[in-house]
Amino acid sequence: MSAAENKRLLQQIFERVAAGDGALFVEHLADDVVMRVSGQNSWSRTFTGKQSVLRDLFGVVRERTTGTRKTIPLRFIADGDVVVIEARGEMTAKTGVPYNNEYCLIYRLRDGKIVEITEYNDSALCERVLGTFTASE
Numbered sequence: 001m002s003a004a005e006n007k008r009l010l011q012q013i014f015e016r017v018a019a020g021d022g023a024l025f026v027e028h029l030a031d032d033v034v035m036r037v038s039g040q041n042s043w044s045r046t047f048t049g050k051q052s053v054l055r056d057l058f059g060v061v062r063e064r065t066t067g068t069r070k071t072i073p074l075r076f077i078a079d080g081d082v083v084v085i086e087a088r089g090e091m092t093a094k095t096g097v098p099y100n101n102e103y104c105l106i107y108r109l110r111d112g113k114i115v116e117i118t119e120y121n122d123s124a125l126c127e128r129v130l131g132t133f134t135a136s137e
Contacts, residue, residue: 006109007078010085020068029053030113039123042133053117064130065091065099083107099129 001009009028016024035047035057047053061069068090075086084106091099101121108116127133 001081001109001112003078003080003083006081006083006107007076009109009112010083010107011073011076014071014073014085014087018070018072020070022069025114026050026054028112028114030110030115033113033115033117035117035119038118038120041123041127043123043126043130045133060133061091061130064094066094067092071103081109083109093129095129097129099125101125 013024013028016022029050031050032048033050033053035053037043037045037047037057047057070090071087072090073085073087077084084104087103087105089099089101089103091101093099104120106116106118106120107114
């Protein structure tokens with residue numbers, strides 16, 4: 001797929017994610033996707049495989065938040081098989097504290113599937129609102 005096609009695919013996915021619907025995102029995750037959360041804190045680690053990303057990362061986030069979880073894209077930049085998305089999240093922790101993080105998300109695609117994700121975020125906010133990451137909730 002071209003850079004423009006990859007960009008359009010992620011724009012379509014994030015139109016739904018911004019509305020709180022992650023089904024199209026999940027559909028386009030490759031089985032062997034690798035997701036890296038950057039930084040040097042308890043959330044900073046690499047998740048390998050679709051099930052690990054969904055269970056071990058997003059499952060923990062789901063356990064610690066309530067209601068609809070949204071990631072709203074602000075800008076898309078595409079170059080070949082890479083699409084960079086500047087975004088902001090809208091979530092609420094189970095403690096009632098807003099968790100409105102800011103993200104730089106770097107996606108690499110192959111044949112219409114997301115094969116690699118690197119997430120940069122406000123890690124201090126993440127740990128302050130969602131707490132220390134533990135792999136098993």
